[in-house]
Amino acid sequence: MPDKTCACPHCKCVVGKNAVMKDGKSYCCKGCAEHHAHGEPCAAATGCECAKSAHG
Ligand SMILES: [Zn+2]
Ligand SMILES: [Zn+2]
Numbered sequence: 446m447p448d449k450t451c452a453c454p455h456c457k458c459v460v461g462k463n464a465v466m467k468d469g470k471s472y473c474c475k476g477c478a479e480h481h482a483h484g485e486p487c488a489a490a491t492g493c494e495c496a497k498s499a500h501g
C-alpha cells in the first residue's frame with residue numbers, strides 16, 4: 446500500500462504518524478484538517494503552499 450497523501454486538495458504531503466483524522470479523511474496537519482479556515486499554514490517544512498491555494 447502506498448503512502449497516503451494529505452486529503453487537502455492542494456497538499457502533496459505524505460500523511461505520517463502525525464495524521465489528523467477528520468470526516469473520515471486523513472490530513473498531514475491540523476491546518477489542512479481545518480481547510481486552512483483561519484489561515485493556518487501547512488505544517489510541512491517543505492514550502493508547501495496548499496494554505497495559499499485554499500483561498501482565492
Ligand atoms: Zn500542505
Ligand atoms: Zn496537508
Ligand SMILES: [Zn+2]
Binds near residue numbers: 453455477
Ligand atoms: Zn493543506
